[in-house]
Amino acid sequence: MALPEAAQQSTTAATPDDLAAQFRETRALTESLLEPLSEADATIQSMEDASPAKWHAAHTTWFWETFLLRDHVADYQLYDERWPFLFNSYYEAEGDRILRGKRGLISRPTVAQVLDWRHAVNDAMDALLDDPAHTELIALGIAHEQQHIELLLTDIKHAFSKNPLGPAMWEHAENRSPSQGTGWTEHPGGIAMIGHQGNDFAFDNEGPAHRVLLEPFALSKSLVTNGEWADFISDGGYEDHRLWLSDAWAWLSRCNITAPLYWREDEHFTHTGWQKRDPDAPVAHISYYEADAFATWAGKRLPTEFEWEAIARGSDASGGNQLDNAAPPSPRGTPSLFGDVWQFTRSGYLPYPRFQPAEGAVGEYNGKFMAGQWVLKGASCATVRGHSRATYRNFFYPQQRWQFTGLRLAKDL
Amino acid sequence: MALPEAAQQSTTAATPDDLAAQFRETRALTESLLEPLSEADATIQSMEDASPAKWHAAHTTWFWETFLLRDHVADYQLYDERWPFLFNSYYEAEGDRILRGKRGLISRPTVAQVLDWRHAVNDAMDALLDDPAHTELIALGIAHEQQHIELLLTDIKHAFSKNPLGPAMWEHAENRSPSQGTGWTEHPGGIAMIGHQGNDFAFDNEGPAHRVLLEPFALSKSLVTNGEWADFISDGGYEDHRLWLSDAWAWLSRCNITAPLYWREDEHFTHTGWQKRDPDAPVAHISYYEADAFATWAGKRLPTEFEWEAIARGSDASGGNQLDNAAPPSPRGTPSLFGDVWQFTRSGYLPYPRFQPAEGAVGEYNGKFMAGQWVLKGASCATVRGHSRATYRNFFYPQQRWQFTGLRLAKDL
Amino acid sequence: MALPEAAQQSTTAATPDDLAAQFRETRALTESLLEPLSEADATIQSMEDASPAKWHAAHTTWFWETFLLRDHVADYQLYDERWPFLFNSYYEAEGDRILRGKRGLISRPTVAQVLDWRHAVNDAMDALLDDPAHTELIALGIAHEQQHIELLLTDIKHAFSKNPLGPAMWEHAENRSPSQGTGWTEHPGGIAMIGHQGNDFAFDNEGPAHRVLLEPFALSKSLVTNGEWADFISDGGYEDHRLWLSDAWAWLSRCNITAPLYWREDEHFTHTGWQKRDPDAPVAHISYYEADAFATWAGKRLPTEFEWEAIARGSDASGGNQLDNAAPPSPRGTPSLFGDVWQFTRSGYLPYPRFQPAEGAVGEYNGKFMAGQWVLKGASCATVRGHSRATYRNFFYPQQRWQFTGLRLAKDL
């Protein structure tokens, strides 16, 4: 059976000019996020899952230096031979590296030294940005840095939340919640085309495009809100074992989980410190385990990644509440399928049929994580606008909560 | 869209007479497995995943007493009010229970006391075995006890393997390996019917029956053998990070994994003690992580559970090397799709569309485990013959190895 | 300064005949303690600190076979070459051994096989018992087996306490509490002679005898009782950080300690199952941390080992409530300084001046444990009568509680 026609059809991809502009914007955005942070803020690491802000700024630079400059610029000299050991994340093919949990001990190089490195690498990149031979790798590098922008934001939020003083990264400004849609979007089922097609950039894990058979279903037009989550809690949701998966119940009991991450009384922790929760805003910072239990409690279920994608195909992935610049990300609720929070699906993060990881070290980007994680769709308020698309597959472990994660219910028809 | 016709079609189910016979055979088989064991053998627990043999004999009895006798016999008095605390496994709805890792401390009640309990429960069950109202629950109880027969066998094997004396449960008898098939079974792809249909007993997780779209593929006619696995090792399979999932590489590094469980030099541990390995016999006691790495090394992949089922549908699930009586289970390799070892698929253990767990405590049987585990298909040399079927979904965590687990490769066409 | 004269003076030591009789009595006592236990009871291990009863029976036999028979009988053949790996406790010089926490997995050899070994070793020992050349080593072996008799009793008590059924090793028989002394024994201070002198058997850690300067003090004539401990609890003793050492408070908080081990409501766990506590009986199963906190609460302190010994010197070490035969040990309270419970001192277990461990593997017996432990004096209801003496230095870690441990207060004058 050949790949369906659509998969071979080419869409207009980014031109080198677009790419160069996007490169510069993305690089600048990373740096603008360091501005509200002190040297110490940028250095600390609050848990193994999270990395220091400075580390993100350096690691993304390591990525450009390693996979673009070192590999594709003749006689390129590394800025500092000792830094790859510090700033490689998980690329086994690129050699040993500092233990993940020890990234917060690296008080040197300083932020200023890392910024100097960033600028030197930016300058060196000029030689490659125009070259169509590197389009794909540059698009990957931009997408990579955009992902780290989101991580930088969620990681520093986590670090600040651990400080009893509850520091704010930005001043608070009141945000009226835009209203979400209501009701359900129905889908008749049948064969749906899934996965990325065309020449635009996409990660290897979004393909190959293939067909999937769906049963009739409906997807909620709104994300679950803080108010609905408060009802779940009042109704004893965290105490009723029947709502929870076995692993979830063990996790909840061991970790004393009784509410989403960052909740206390009627407040939650944000990039502007502790703030009153808006009951109409989408709930965020929940685990897969909690999303699944809520859906069970609601008599509904989570959608599969295929159902979500079938509905999203064709809708505008750049809409909704996403990250435009260095401003406090905060879920508010818009009618868009994208934005506010990443949405859990009930799909395990597994390879699509005929999936092959990319060759070389960048092949470690996605494929090797296809075990034990769950697919999330959409985009969050901390996702760089333009970064996501209907075929995008984000993935996290079922107990992780420090991302802007939420849920949209589905039901059978 | 209604469920497909086939799903509503009734097949001839077991009669009460068949069930009563099966009940007695199964109960007798459990007890025959205690015979080669001393009181101490039957009491020890070698790890949290495994349970004492005596505990299996008692827990299966608790299951009958709780869900059949207590719930369906008027005025039934529990044999001992204190024992449910000891022998409930994981049914939250049935109350508190002893910590899983502490089952090996229960030197009392003795084996003899547990056997008396078994016989009393068997006698009391006579009143229910003929009653068609309980057919379904009795079939579940039999399937449940059959599962524990397999666990009893793999758990005691694990416990004995921890004893430096390498005790044998049975005397060794030479087994000529029957030959496996060769080559590949091809499948053209298209829409396949998946899941259990008809009135025969099946677990709730095998349904609802539904349609799945398959790409063209082929499934190997043979299981991977000890000899092939030795080649994988010689070729540096356990040292090449590129073959391994990220979680797998972390596991392998942390636990110093360099071969299947129970291997040492050219021997492996069996129910008859340490024995020379047969290179032509199917490899066993591997994790999902290892199965996946081996498939990658071989340039192939694991099948999905749907592919496996599409090929298996219609073949004889009672064939091959399975457990007939209290004799040492040992993989040998037969042409059957079933038997020898449970076969890893690349499918996460997740609910089928429209899946609903059964009502009440027995609803905890399967559904709550749908997170973090992988589906295995077929049957092993320790599976009671008749227990499995094409739609059967066994499931384990990706690092677990103490079951008779192996693999059969697949490839795209 | 030469060693004081007394230390060089010889006292009449045991004759070979006495020793042979003591050997046989001790060996017989060990076996009589296995009688009330099932094969499973004798095999289980409830924590790393405790060992299975069968293991004690085997380890003591290994000691005789290794240090007497193997080393001193020409051409002696080990009963089983594989067993030293199983039954060596901690003698590094004697090679590798099974992990301490895995002793409970050794269902084979059986109790019967271990008893056969015991009898074979007893028979072989006949050749050595008369030989004065081995007197010292035989006395050590007897003392060693007596120590394991006490451990066997406290270990099986701990194992049974973990069984929700609360099994009893023996039937309960009411014990009237003998009355303890009242008031204080005063000591004027000055130079006291400390440590073992003479030719009678003593452990290497009891010497060399040396002089110590004492301040005036008094030692209570009674052990602290269950009733007094209940007052400590009622008074909030376990909740007042000011009473506790820093390590103690961390331990108590981490482990949720609110009472002595084995207490529940007005009962405690004994070798005869759960029994009502006698308020006049000495409290048992407390840690050093608890003993120290109680003493602080009482406005008193623990004695040093030197103070205790100075008072005890000359008193009858065979008196009080000690173990005479296979009967349930239980603290009752007698006027003797010895018996009922081992008494915590505030002395760290450290070497006496000029201490040298014995040569060879038996040198590992005591010396290498001189770090992090505390000295206890006296004897307990589970100590074989005749085993202890005024110079005896028992030692345990400050959090350990499964021995019959209690306290006798001291105060400054």
Add this chain to the structure above:
Amino acid sequence: MALPEAAQQSTTAATPDDLAAQFRETRALTESLLEPLSEADATIQSMEDASPAKWHAAHTTWFWETFLLRDHVADYQLYDERWPFLFNSYYEAEGDRILRGKRGLISRPTVAQVLDWRHAVNDAMDALLDDPAHTELIALGIAHEQQHIELLLTDIKHAFSKNPLGPAMWEHAENRSPSQGTGWTEHPGGIAMIGHQGNDFAFDNEGPAHRVLLEPFALSKSLVTNGEWADFISDGGYEDHRLWLSDAWAWLSRCNITAPLYWREDEHFTHTGWQKRDPDAPVAHISYYEADAFATWAGKRLPTEFEWEAIARGSDASGGNQLDNAAPPSPRGTPSLFGDVWQFTRSGYLPYPRFQPAEGAVGEYNGKFMAGQWVLKGASCATVRGHSRATYRNFFYPQQRWQFTGLRLAKDL
């Protein structure tokens, strides 16, 4: 028996003027140590035993604010009500506090804010410095801050050692090693006076003064050197279980200890980065376990704290290689008994006869740590000159190595 006369005799204590000067010097010294550190350097925490440099600067300020200003200045307002939670170390009586291992997450308040606090507290202290009513508490506060100066130095050294770049706090300057003494100082034994007497400041744990009976012994005139330690290593010292205490051997095996902390090949890590080791300089950064094993290997032993003090009494405690100002501390070896490295004794850190902790929260300073630690005597190259004295009792756990710890051998005569 009354306390000896000498203990009641008054020596001239510090005048308020001396104290005020010492207060200002000490406060200034702390701040001068922050100067070479970046905001990030001052914030990171490399292990639970160590604290951030900023934390030391803040905690010492908390101590003055809490025990002097809050308790003794009418209507004193705390600088920030929220900071005691951050900067209380272990005073239970002063309420809850941030978990010890989380001190490195406190990027706010900033170093500048902490310095502002320091200056405000310094100013407020002016009102109390002249008042003789507070002499004792002020002396305690100074001693306390001096201890934290030493900890600040050893903690930042540890943190920098974890950075693969091996940052230097100061520039390296060659240090010729002064020569140590040779041979042994003999002591005839007999009754020695131990513990602090007079009105000078001393910690509560240095008293009461009391008499101790010593056997004849000798104390080495030199500290063990790097060169001697290298011989110990070459001779297989870390591989011979016979040299090690049982807990030590378990620690060494679990942690893969094969050399002092900070050693690699012929270099060691210092405040000036990785430097070649001087074989004639005193060995540093060893644990009690290692010190004890070395002494056993050398056929000698560690002194008791009483022996060491008996020799040191009357010698100049301000001599040797100690900390005078903000310069890199580094052991070099001088003829003084004090300086270079703290010297392990074989004495457990336990209360002296009739010891009573001080009243109130400062009573938690020393007494509650009297369990599981060992006494060290002397002073190190990082100890503020004038801080120590012959009666000083430093104490650490037997596995801790990040202080400048070494050893001086003793032997029996």
